[in-house]
Amino acid sequence: MSDLAASTHLGGMPVASAPTWTNPNVGMIALIAATYQAYGEDSLQRLRDGMRKLGRRTGQAMLDQGLVAKDCSPIEWGRFTHQLMELTGFYDYREITATDSLYEFIVPSSAWPYHEPMRHLGAPADACDIPADWDRGCLETINPRIRMTQPKCSARGDDSCLWRYELVDA
Numbered sequence: 529m530s531d532l533a534a535s536t537h538l539g540g541m542p543v544a545s546a547p548t549w550t551n552p553n554v555g556m557i558a559l560i561a562a563t564y565q566a567y568g569e570d571s572l573q574r575l576r577d578g579m580r581k582l583g584r585r586t587g588q589a590m591l592d593q594g595l596v597a598k599d600c601s602p603i604e605w606g607r608f609t610h611q612l613m614e615l616t617g618f619y620d621y622r623e624i625t626a627t628d629s630l631y632e633f634i635v636p637s638s639a640w641p642y643h644e645p646m647r648h649l650g651a652p653a654d655a656c657d658i659p660a661d662w663d664r665g666c667l668e669t670i671n672p673r674i675r676m677t678q679p680k681c682s683a684r685g686d687d688s689c690l691w692r693y694e695l696v697d698a
Contacts, residue, residue, distance in 0.1 A: 548644055653683055656689075
């Protein structure tokens with residue numbers, strides 16, 4: 529958990545502290561669910577492709593603005609990700625592994641804010657991983673040697689979400 533999370537969220541703004549329905553990620557889940565319901569399983573890859581394209585552009589903007597260094601390590605990217613996590617309603621997380629070649633952190637299922645919206649909206653189980661393709665697109669621009677995976681996901685029934693950033697051969 530970050531020091532910010534222990535005391536207040538994003539300056540104590542009540543909207544940011546109540547991500548279940550007020551956070552823009554719920555909007556992405558709604559669009560994913562509606563697209564999936566209207567167009568079926570094949571639509572999910574198109575959604576992933578769109579997120580990845582957005583991520584590549586976002587990654588360039590992050591580099592241009594000096595938010596993260598080109599060819600950063602998995603630990604640098606992982607710790608940078610915590611800032612993004614707090615923007616999207618994740619305040620309870622902890623590092624599992626922190627090295628220059630592997631970074632992992634975990635979010636307990638009870639702290640994941642999107643279970644209820646996913647059920648309500650009828651989203652597919654991998655709806656939480658589709659926006660992660662935005663992150664994967666960022667990494668394609670920032671450091672294509674970092675592979676992001678999510679070996680555990682509470683939306684898929686696991687007791688926690690585990691994010692892994694691993695440095696792989698080019």
